[in-house]
Amino acid sequence: MINGAHFLLYSSDPDTDRAFIRDALGFPSVDAGRDWLIFALSPAGLAVHPSETIHPRQSRPMEWWARHFT
Numbered sequence: 001m002i003n004g005a006h007f008l009l010y011s012s013d014p015d016t017d018r019a020f021i022r023d024a025l026g027f028p029s030v031d032a033g034r035d036w037l038i039f040a041l042s043p044a045g046l047a048v049h050p051s052e053t054i055h056p057r058q059s060r061p062m063e064w065w066a067r068h069f070t
Helices: 014-023 062-069
Strands: 005-011 029-031 037-041 044-050
Touching (some): 005 014, 014 029, 014 037
Antiparallel strands (some): 029 037, 037 044
């Protein structure tokens, strides 16, 4: 049985995306060090990792999420 999960988002601008998830969506978080936020989605977690490039079919920009879910 799966009791939880940890989701990773890869972003070309992780600091801005972390701020969006924290401020606009209001998810509580824990700072894992150097502003690396782990968001609580109990019983799951969410983190935004830096990425040089993102394939458009692999991820939607955070602006898309902001338009549709805030």
